[in-house]
Amino acid sequence: MAPDASAGIRSHPLESVIMRSGWVETAERSAPALLGLLLALLALGPALGPGFVLRYDMVFVPDPPLALPGEGFPRAVPSDLVVALLSRIAPDQMVQKAVLIGIFVLAASGAAALVPSRRLGPRLAAAAFYAWNAYLAQRLLLGQWALLLGVAGLPWAVRAVVLGGRLRLAVALLPAAVGGFQAMLVSALAVLATAATAPVPAARPSGTPDTGGSPGRAVPIRAPRGRAVPGRTVPAWAVRARRVVEAALVLGVLSLPWLVPALLSRAVTDPAGVEAFAARADGPLGTVGSLLSLGGIWNANAVVPGQESWWSAIVRLSLAAVAVWGFARLRAPRAVPYRAGAGEARGAGAGEVPPYRAGGEDVPSRRAGQGEAPPYRAGVAVAAGGGLAVALAGVFAPGALGGLIAWWPGFGPLRDGQLYLAPFVLLQAVGLASVVARWHSRAVVAVAAAVPVLVLPTFALGAFGRLSAVDYPDEWRRVQAIVNADPAPGALLSLPWGAHRAFAWNGRRVVLDPATKMFRRRVLWNDALLVGLPGGGRLRVASEDPAVAAAQAALRAGPDGRTAALAGLGVRYVLAQAGDNTFQDAVTVFQGPEIRLLRLDPPK
Known part of the structure; x- marks a missing residue:
């Protein structure tokens, strides 16, 4: 038999380097999702055992029926129908566990993908914070898994608005669409704010590549074959208005499963719900301090054990202050990690504008060499401020909010104002990533990834048994x-x-x-x-x-x-x-x- 001609051929040393680089890049991309999975296992604990997790609004049943919504407000539409359909192809217990784990994985990976630094450390910090905080813990203990689906998909929806494309936005909003009205309303707050404030690409000569010039200028109208129409430009406000309309249409279409039954129902809303569901102090720092540290839920039984202690309240508020400061620093020229680094803008010549990197895709920047804010910064800030204002309205202006509900029951979803803190949670997650990127080191990354768990340790193991699986x-x-x-x-x-x-x-x-x-x-x-x-x-x-x-x-x-x-x-x-x-x-x-x-x- 002839000897194998390839036996003496050795692979080039560069091949192993390239393969190793590919494996490293894949591992880095998967790391936030894996961190979300680990946090899910730690948080759910006994809830992952045989049986169903039954607590407040979280009601999963064996062999759920395919049923239409009843006469009242369609709160479980279309979430119950989706669960029933999934239970036809998988065990009903496993459907619930997959949904709960998916919330953590989707939240962690989405927050990481929104961080405009390609360094793994800041992305892990954002992932850990967004998947482990008082807001998520309290809403989970209240059983509002459908809302948390939308919250988990929120960073993906914001990212889709910045990157553009109606189909991309529709896919990113699918978790919120499954969650129903609360999830979609929270998502709409951030999506519309981002669409209205994200920078507009600069006008450029026809045929030149888009290097992400200065935003806010007029955009040329193009002929069918890419030729610019001389003398005609679209104002930046018109581009933003079109973006808002397109986002609103996507939100409206995906909301039809619950919006149509809601409009056709005879449901009424009691204005007394404003006082009942207003945010409350869950610690010694008062209602405002609780909201700023992402707590303040109206149900005392949804508070994480030990959250009312001075130690927990002060540490959570301090962490919130650091995160907000980090988010504010995104606009400062010294925020170096938020520019496109030397390794991220290869091929950009002197004077060209490098792109932002958001989860591996290019998002146009504004100036080369400057630590400019990511394009979603203003939108997330506006949504966070708006959500915080809604939460405070139920506390300090309950009469005005109750009057709106009495005038039209459609304002009823505003009575539980604390749930609109979700964009504020996202703001703090990105802000913490900015702080980690500013003082990047292995020690800083390790502390930042672990600090959310250390600040709220009693969320672990199903909040010390408050979440547990049982069988009917x-x-x-x-x-x-x-x-x-x-x-x-x-x-x-x-x-x-x-x-x-x-x-x-x-x-x-x-x-x-x-x-x-x-x-x-x-x-x-x-x-x-x-x-x-x-x-x-x-x-x-x-x-x-x-x-x-x-x-x-x-x-x-x-x-x-x-x-x-x-x-x-x-x-x-x-x-x-x-x-x-x-x-x-x-x-x-x-x-x-x-x-x-x-x-x-x-x-x-």
Whole structure:
């Protein structure tokens, strides 16, 4: 056999260098996402075990039905439908865990991609801060995973506005579109502000490459084959206006799944919700200090353990001050890491304008050799200021906000103002990256990547057990199967007449009634809320669903007329506690240790 001619050929030493360089670049690009994954595993802890995580608004159920929204405000649209579709191709428990982990990974990688420095250290600092902070922790403990989907995708949406392209923006907004109205409103705040303030590329002669000249000047109108139309330019304000309109159209189209049901529904909004959901102090520094340090949620049970201590409050506020200072320094000429470095602008001749790098793509800069702010800086600042103003309005001007809601229920989403702090979180993440880039060293990077966890350590392990996975008792699955197998029409009424439950099998954690999401038919439940006030009182926020009032009136009827009144409203089933004897003349379909299913005969 002839010897192998290639046996004596050795690879060129440069090949291993090139391959190693490729592996290093891939590892650096993947590092923020991997950091997000590690933070997810650390934060969720016991929530990743077998079963479902059930806490407040986070209600995942076995075999979720493909159902249309009910009569009230479509808060779980289209998130519930997407979960139901995904549960058709993957185990329902795994769908929830994938969503929760995805929030951390998407947030970390997005914040890193928005940092205009290609150094890994600043990008890791932004990733760690954006994926581990008081805002994310509190909203997760409130069970608002759908909102956090939009928050996680927010940096990608801002980046898409800067890079341009309607399709790019639509893809970046998909997490918010899945999340629904809260996620889209928070995203709209940052997207529209960035579209309105991002620099406009400078006019340049036809046929010359775009080197990212000075922004704010007029842009030439081009003929079909790239020839500039002599003497005609588009003002910068017109370019920005077109950008805002295009962004608004993308936001509007992606909002149709929840916007159309909201406009067609008969839902009402109680102005009393302004006081109930206003931001509150979660530490010794007051409401304003809590908001500046990204806390201030209205529900005391959503506060991370130990967050109310002096140590935690002061350290979080100090970190916020450093991050805001770093963001403000982005415009200073000495902010060297935010220019295109020598290794990033190869090929740019003397006097040419190097590009910004945002996650590996070019974003035009304004002046060569200067530490100019990234193009999204003004937009993020405006969105952060606007979100902070909305949060403060519920605290210091509740009457004005309540008046707006009374005038038009469409202003209702503004009552929970603290959720609009998301752009402020992003601002601080980018600002912390700026500080790390300014004093870049291995020690600084290590501290910056670890400091969010060290500042809020009790968010780990499911906030010390506040997030944990449990399985539904078999009786719940049996009732679900019975009701969903019945082809006869009619709604299901869920008792006791309140929005939330605290089951022993769920560790007495408060959760929205799971019956609202388990059945293929309309579920009548009391969505009115009783919210505790700081002074010890309780405030009732009226129901948003008009059908609740009719059901409540039927429940108040006497024993002889209660069943007939509910049946007249189209109620076929009643799901109650095992010892509930409210409907003695109804047919018991299922009796379990905890729950009881009754069927009401239709009126004759």
